[in-house]
Amino acid sequence: MVLGADASFLNPDKVLLLVVLAATCVCIVGSMLAARAGSVPRIRRIAGLEAVEEAVGRATEMGRPILFVPGIQDMDNPMTVAGITVLSRVAGTAAQYDATLDVPVSRSLVMQAARESVQAAALQAGQPDWYDPERIRYITDEQFGYAAYAAGAMARDKPAACFYMGCFFAESLILAENGNAIGAIQIAGTAETAQLPFFVASCDYTLIGEEFFAASAYLSGAPDQLGTLRGQDIAKALIALALAGGVVMATIEVFSPATAAESPVEVAP
Amino acid sequence: MSRSIALLICLVGGLTMLVSPFLPMATGWANDVTDWFNILAAMAFVLGGGSLLKVQLMRLSARGPGWGYSAVTLLAFAVTLWVGLGKVGVVADPSAPMVPWSGKPDDEGSAFWWIYLYVMTPITSTLFAVLAFYVASAAFRAFRAKNLEATLLLATAFVILLGRTFAGVVLTGWLPDWASGLRLENLAVTIMDVFNTAGNRAIIIGIALGVASTGIRLLLGLDRSYLGGDA
Numbered sequence: 001m002v003l004g005a006d007a008s009f010l011n012p013d014k015v016l017l018l019v020v021l022a023a024t025c026v027c028i029v030g031s032m033l034a035a036r037a038g039s040v041p042r043i044r045r046i047a048g049l050e051a052v053e054e055a056v057g058r059a060t061e062m063g064r065p066i067l068f069v070p071g072i073q074d075m076d077n078p079m080t081v082a083g084i085t086v087l088s089r090v091a092g093t094a095a096q097y098d099a100t101l102d103v104p105v106s107r108s109l110v111m112q113a114a115r116e117s118v119q120a121a122a123l124q125a126g127q128p129d130w131y132d133p134e135r136i137r138y139i140t141d142e143q144f145g146y147a148a149y150a151a152g153a154m155a156r157d158k159p160a161a162c163f164y165m166g167c168f169f170a171e172s173l174i175l176a177e178n179g180n181a182i183g184a185i186q187i188a189g190t191a192e193t194a195q196l197p198f199f200v201a202s203c204d205y206t207l208i209g210e211e212f213f214a215a216s217a218y219l220s221g222a223p224d225q226l227g228t229l230r231g232q233d234i235a236k237a238l239i240a241l242a243l244a245g246g247v248v249m250a251t252i253e254v255f256s257p258a259t260a261a262e263s264p265v266e267v268a269p
Numbered sequence: 270m271s272r273s274i275a276l277l278i279c280l281v282g283g284l285t286m287l288v289s290p291f292l293p294m295a296t297g298w299a300n301d302v303t304d305w306f307n308i309l310a311a312m313a314f315v316l317g318g319g320s321l322l323k324v325q326l327m328r329l330s331a332r333g334p335g336w337g338y339s340a341v342t343l344l345a346f347a348v349t350l351w352v353g354l355g356k357v358g359v360v361a362d363p364s365a366p367m368v369p370w371s372g373k374p375d376d377e378g379s380a381f382w383w384i385y386l387y388v389m390t391p392i393t394s395t396l397f398a399v400l401a402f403y404v405a406s407a408a409f410r411a412f413r414a415k416n417l418e419a420t421l422l423l424a425t426a427f428v429i430l431l432g433r434t435f436a437g438v439v440l441t442g443w444l445p446d447w448a449s450g451l452r453l454e455n456l457a458v459t460i461m462d463v464f465n466t467a468g469n470r471a472i473i474i475g476i477a478l479g480v481a482s483t484g485i486r487l488l489l490g491l492d493r494s495y496l497g498g499d500a
Binding site: 010018024082112140144147209212231 | 290310315316317318320321327400404406407408410411472478481485491492
């Protein structure tokens with residue numbers, strides 16, 4: 001069977017995207033299988049993730065709570081899923097230290113996922129009694145209503161460590177500046193490029209873009225998950241090569257005699 | 270068992286969303302999956318509302334610090350729910366003028382619309398306006414020339430700031446045409462279009478690959494932390 005535009009089986013406008021996606025998937029899955037077979041890549045140290053234990057330890061020593069904000073989007077957003085992954089790690093460490101962890105959420109489904117994740121982390125840490133579902137609570141879907149609550153909670157409870165991991169918009173600076181004002185150690189992670197400068201300016205550590213998505217693999221230390229990170233890097237190298245090739249070809253085209261003849265330089269009268 | 274079902278749902282939903290842009294016949298499937306998610310999210314709102322009520326009622330009954338805020342929250346919750354579900358002040362839809370509740374709850378003139386326009390909107394606008402001060406304090410901290418990088422950042426920010434205002438035109442408008450690229454307004458455009466765009470695109474490519482990698486880990490069930498599994 002021939003797959004083409006006439007067959008109406010494959011969207012002809014998306015064929016190139018499909019090829020790129022398939023190549024990326026091959027790189028990632030191939031690297032994952034290689035890692036499973038024993039070729040585990042060495043991952044560079046990510047300061048923001050290394051600082052998780054330091055932040056939780058600081059909160060424990062000071063006897064103050066930890067605030068974890070998993071963004072303001074629902075579970076259909078990959079950033080929220082990545083944020084819940086980091087939450088699971090933070091909760092495990094907080095359970096070990098018996099520190100208080102507050103997780104205000106702006107979506108009901110995120111509340112359920114966060115509760116599941118924190119409960120499992122407490123069980124794994126051998127502290128099932130530490131888990132308190134009331135600490136993971138729904139506030140509001142409204143962006144600034146949620147930001148107002150989080151800012152108020154910071155002013156009242158003075159958390160020693162604040163984590164912002166997920167999808168953020170204009171409320172990012174309200175959260176980060178309030179955390180900065182109370183002197184909390186702050187670790188942020190997002191893939192919203194417009195919010196990254198705000199987090200970089202106000203937080204102690206920021207996971208930028210792909211670092212945030214790599215957190216899950218980095219924290220798990222599982223070979224097959226680490227392998228996917230190498231696959232990502234291979235795909236990135238291929239994209240860089242394609243970009244360089246495109247730049248060279250476009251430059252050659254601009255200076256080629258044929259192009260010059262087609263569009264001669266207009267001389268002003 | 271329940272975790273296996275959740276993983277299966279994740280796999281089916283994820284694969285459907287993945288193939289839908291490429292297969293015209295699957296476009297409707299993606300819409301169906303989105304509808305299922307919206308239905309699930311709407312059902313989960315009951316859990317969220319329940320959690321909100323429980324926490325606020327507990328705080329109110331304990332008379333702990335800030336219990337007055339809980340009372341305001343509960344009152345606002347009850348009033349908004351009542352005017353929304355009860356369609357208070359809703360005008361009948363022209364297609365069914367005999368049915369007084371046929372209009373939408375947020376139609377102009379309804380109590381719900383009034384609350385949104387005259388209570389919600391001013392409050393959110395106020396909070397949004399406060400951002401200007403937060404930006405100023407964050408910029409003050411970020412632009413301290415502590416080292417070479419921070420000094421470069423400060424200089425760049427200065428050029429952008431001046432280039433985006435009339436001050437840039439006044440200060441460097443005298444430069445001749447052959448040096449027009451050095452005028453602050455043109456420098457600001459060059460910095461935003463070339464350096465800023467290049468950096469942004471590099472980050473976006475990394476993010477796209479990170480999303481793809483995360484998606485594969487979720488679809489293959491390698492990463493189950495969102496289900497309460499191993500991180």
